[in-house]
Amino acid sequence: MTPAFLYALVGIVLFSIGLYGLILYKHLLRKILAINILGSGVFLVMVALADRIGDAVPDAVPHAMVITGIVVAVSATALALALMLRVNEETGQAVLPEDREA
């Protein structure tokens, strides 16, 4: 197996771990961490598949898209954290309404 496919498989596993954490854990900060890991998995698959070219220069288009994605991810994370702090301030718990303890 070439490194490209190895890293693509790692990306798939990271995606699934992120999805697992996103569904299972209640705390919003942990959900935000999970989304970031999930996104990293997607990025890894994209860039790994762009490296299926042997010794030549890899495809720059997925690289550029992943850089764009990383910046969008940090923007979304910052907004999500602000939302989490607001929820925490309003309800006293950083969880979604259905997970709230009475």
Added chain:
Amino acid sequence: MEEINVLLLFDVVLGLTLVWLAWQTLSSLDLFRAIVLFIAFGLLMALAWVRLDAPDVALAEATIGAGLTGALLLSALAQLSASQKNETKPSLFIRLTLGVLLFFLVIALAYTVLSLPTKAVGLSVEVAKNIELSGVSNPVTAVLLNYRSYDTLLELGVLLLALLGVWSLGGVSTNKSSFPKSSFVNPVLDLVTRLLVPIFILFSGYLLWVGAFAPGGAFQAGAVLAAAGVLVFLSDWYLPSKYSGFALRLVLVIGLVWFVSMGFSFVLLDNAFLEYPPEFAGGLILLIEAAATLSIGISLAALFLGREPATKSDSNIDIDTGVNK
């Protein structure tokens, strides 16, 4: 042959470590520990990018993915009340069910990926064919600022929108500062900040310049600028209130406004929106990137600040560096 085996071993170990760190990040009950593990995960991801011949992505991951995201997460954690930083584990039944379902997902996705052709050139031939016309010789910068500059333009918009969202959510608790303000600033932090901030600004300029022909570019440069902003903010320096109104907003939007106006400026000469004549492309890209670096850096630092800086009094942001550039 020997060398290839060592590299493959390295890849396997790195891959397993990434998976282990991701798992530990999500399953450790202490949130502080989870965030520190996440930062370590980001740094190792940067190594993975290097192994995949993507040094531009590695730079972005190390500065933004690990560095700034980590700083954002830690500052948010500091503002949560201590009582609920821990979490109870969900029941075994739910964990097992979800685990089995996701196992099938992994199998299906792995099958799909492994059935792809082992050799693929993608768009690299197209990128290489037109690189002479793009004005830069780093293919990633060519894609970001020329071939697919719509992406980059909209991305600046996303960054600005996120900041607007954060600003409109923040400022609820005016009585509670995000960081405990004290009259005493750690002298080590203060000294290190004084030494590092000029270096960061210089390095940011270097990354911006070098992006035309080597790994680097506006996003990496902006992230380093933002790191300088975070340091300045942590050591309690404050922004003179006269800058936090119009001047701050001008710096925040200048990247986007400049990008759009450059995009339109050649429409009059029968070009499409964001299409640059090859003879000017190199200079235009540098100009656009310079404005974008400034906006990205200040926006990211402002995101870390988490609230709209007060037009007078104690809030601060690294605006001075922006204005004096």
